[in-house]
Amino acid sequence: MYIVPEREIGALMTRASAFDAVEKVFAAMASGEAYNFPVIREAIGHEEALYGFKGGFDRAGLSLGLKAGGYWPNNLQKHGEINHQSTVFLFDPDTGKVAAMVGGNLLTALRTAAASSVSIAHLARKDAKVMGMVGAGHQATFQLRAALEQRSFEKVIGWNYHPEMLPNIEKVANEAGLPFEAVPLDGMREADVIVSITSAFAPSLMAAHVSPGTHLACMGTDTKGKQEVDAALLAAATVFTDEIAQSVSIGEAQHAIAQNLMTEADIHQIGAVINGTHPGRKSADEITLFDGTGVGLQDLAVAAAVVDLAIEKGIAIKVDV
Amino acid sequence: MYIVPEREIGALMTRASAFDAVEKVFAAMASGEAYNFPVIREAIGHEEALYGFKGGFDRAGLSLGLKAGGYWPNNLQKHGEINHQSTVFLFDPDTGKVAAMVGGNLLTALRTAAASSVSIAHLARKDAKVMGMVGAGHQATFQLRAALEQRSFEKVIGWNYHPEMLPNIEKVANEAGLPFEAVPLDGMREADVIVSITSAFAPSLMAAHVSPGTHLACMGTDTKGKQEVDAALLAAATVFTDEIAQSVSIGEAQHAIAQNLMTEADIHQIGAVINGTHPGRKSADEITLFDGTGVGLQDLAVAAAVVDLAIEKGIAIKVDV
Numbered sequence: 020m021y022i023v024p025e026r027e028i029g030a031l032m033t034r035a036s037a038f039d040a041v042e043k044v045f046a047a048m049a050s051g052e053a054y055n056f057p058v059i060r061e062a063i064g065h066e067e068a069l070y071g072f073k074g075g076f077d078r079a080g081l082s083l084g085l086k087a088g089g090y091w092p093n094n095l096q097k098h099g100e101i102n103h104q105s106t107v108f109l110f111d112p113d114t115g116k117v118a119a120m121v122g123g124n125l126l127t128a129l130r131t132a133a134a135s136s137v138s139i140a141h142l143a144r145k146d147a148k149v150m151g152m153v154g155a156g157h158q159a160t161f162q163l164r165a166a167l168e169q170r171s172f173e174k175v176i177g178w179n180y181h182p183e184m185l186p187n188i189e190k191v192a193n194e195a196g197l198p199f200e201a202v203p204l205d206g207m208r209e210a211d212v213i214v215s216i217t218s219a220f221a222p223s224l225m226a227a228h229v230s231p232g233t234h235l236a237c238m239g240t241d242t243k244g245k246q247e248v249d250a251a252l253l254a255a256a257t258v259f260t261d262e263i264a265q266s267v268s269i270g271e272a273q274h275a276i277a278q279n280l281m282t283e284a285d286i287h288q289i290g291a292v293i294n295g296t297h298p299g300r301k302s303a304d305e306i307t308l309f310d311g312t313g314v315g316l317q318d319l320a321v322a323a324a325v326v327d328l329a330i331e332k333g334i335a336i337k338v339d340v
Numbered sequence: 341m342y343i344v345p346e347r348e349i350g351a352l353m354t355r356a357s358a359f360d361a362v363e364k365v366f367a368a369m370a371s372g373e374a375y376n377f378p379v380i381r382e383a384i385g386h387e388e389a390l391y392g393f394k395g396g397f398d399r400a401g402l403s404l405g406l407k408a409g410g411y412w413p414n415n416l417q418k419h420g421e422i423n424h425q426s427t428v429f430l431f432d433p434d435t436g437k438v439a440a441m442v443g444g445n446l447l448t449a450l451r452t453a454a455a456s457s458v459s460i461a462h463l464a465r466k467d468a469k470v471m472g473m474v475g476a477g478h479q480a481t482f483q484l485r486a487a488l489e490q491r492s493f494e495k496v497i498g499w500n501y502h503p504e505m506l507p508n509i510e511k512v513a514n515e516a517g518l519p520f521e522a523v524p525l526d527g528m529r530e531a532d533v534i535v536s537i538t539s540a541f542a543p544s545l546m547a548a549h550v551s552p553g554t555h556l557a558c559m560g561t562d563t564k565g566k567q568e569v570d571a572a573l574l575a576a577a578t579v580f581t582d583e584i585a586q587s588v589s590i591g592e593a594q595h596a597i598a599q600n601l602m603t604e605a606d607i608h609q610i611g612a613v614i615n616g617t618h619p620g621r622k623s624a625d626e627i628t629l630f631d632g633t634g635v636g637l638q639d640l641a642v643a644a645a646v647v648d649l650a651i652e653k654g655i656a657i658k659v660d661v
Contacts, residue, residue: 115425
């Protein structure tokens with residue numbers, strides 16, 4: 020088997036490779052070649068930790084395995100380690116033997132950024148100029164960096180509940196040679212593409228804050244109760260997601276469905292757009308919304324890509340098990 | 341982190357160590373200090389494989405993690421590898437970081453043998469003399485070897501659907517210095533302890549084949565539909581199990597409950613006997629029955645023990661992740 024330690028991922032994995040891996044596996048999910056297993060998520064009653072497993076199998080890419088780990092809220096303070104900790108384990112689908120172990124922390128950030136980036140590539144207007152960010156934490160920098168590669172943006176605008184964090188994303192915009200402007204929420208009407216990446220439990224971005232023709236990627240809601248955007252926005256938009264079962268239960272769509280503003284049948288797999296079986300955006304003034312919930316298959320896909328890169332560069336640690 | 345490859349387990353792990361680990365974790369399960377997560381088990385649609393995860397957390401032993409793997413029915417024929425393949429991953433419960441990876445194939449055999457062995461230690465009559473085996477496959481040799489250490493047995497008797505396999509267990513009996521006798525099923529009336537370890541979907545051992553005072557460990561039924569013994573036997577016995585939720589759904593008790601011969605309230609945790617909160621056997625003519633279904637915590641417990649042994653002996657492979 021091969022081991023790719025967390026410390027090697029940064030130099031190995033590219034946004035382009037993460038984009039390709041995530042786009043392919045979303046396509047495989049929509050064509051029925053790849054599926055996610057039920058998610059295990061447990062409050063273990065120790066260190067206030069949430070721990071669990073996200074597994075799946077991709078018959079097209081032949082990726083089998085799981086991401087294991089979770090959220091240890093006291094890590095940074097007690098151990099100087101980041102609070103989200105995960106590891107990806109890949110298995111040989113022909114024999115059931117363990118094939119690789121890969122640090123999953125940076126990969127999780129990259130695959131989450133790749134997901135909104137894939138949605139922008141397939142759903143945003145080609146002439147999008149203004150990129151809007153709702154959220155400015157650590158993960159927001161990953162989302163923005165990947166988003167900016169998908170269209171010829173001319174400006175980034177951003178809002179955050181804690182405005183003192185906006186320099187995080189201003190820095191990313193400037194690195195891409197783009198001006199940055201802090202805006203109030205109604206300033207988001209200027210945006211052609213909006214990525215929301217917060218951990219809010221109440222909506223901040225309302226329907227009135229979004230102009231016709233916008234593509235919106237809601238990336239923060241992955242738990243029952245979380246909510247980033249007005250449920251009316253989902254009713255007004257054409258809604259896409261990574262995994263419909265998660266969108267309706269733990270994603271942004273949970274609220275619009277609970278309020279009878281839409282049904283599960285109104286939600287489309289982003290993979291169907293990639294595969295060409297759904298037309299995607301149909302007009303310049305349509306609002307498209309991607310409800311990104313995060314699936315184990317994304318983790319397996321980027322981990323499999325990184326293992327290939329690590330073997331190619333002679334960095335993978337080979338252990339005879 | 342530490343890696344203990346499959347090839348090292350045989351020389352490292354002892355039956356005594358497996359017994360201790362399994363006894364402790366059964367006790368922790370009964371006292372509420374340890375619990376198993378929901379089991380993931382998927383027919384992945386490739387190589388006819390069943391793949392999944394059995395996880396858990398033991399607050400007493402501080403074991404957190406999972407066994408991942410499954411059943412690849414074509415392995416032996418296609419790859420010269422055994423069909424059951426599994427790997428155990430342990431995590432640091434204080435930080436969520438991966439702590440160890442351990443080959444799980446032999447450990448699974450040893451922890452399954454340890455479970456019936458623990459049940460014999462706590463439930464069989466002290467004066468048990470005749471050990472009965474129903475089943476004579478590869479796993480039966482592990483069960484018998486561990487069972488024989490629990491009482492001063494004087495004879496082993498055995499029955500198997502394919503009698504030509506009986507020499508497997510005769511060899512184990514003889515190695516322990518005991519005579520072996522092949523018997524028809526009604527010959528099992530002579531046994532003081534019976535271990536059943538088959539993969540049958542219909543009962544072979546009937547109530548009439550079992551004498552008063554016998555301790556019976558049913559170790560083969562771990563799936564909906566499987567059945568080794570007459571449901572009437574469970575109704576006649578005091579029933580113990582590793583995990584009640586599994587006993588009623590995928591264990592031997594599923595059938596007695598479906599036939600209204602008993603209820604979930606009639607099933608006791610073996611850990612309660614270990615902890616002294618259940619008296620266990622109350623008379624010399626009581627039939628006790630252990631419904632061993634197999635839980636992830638057993639795997640974590642023996643894996644944690646083997647990691648300690650491997651570190652102590654300098655055999656564990658240390659990898660800086």
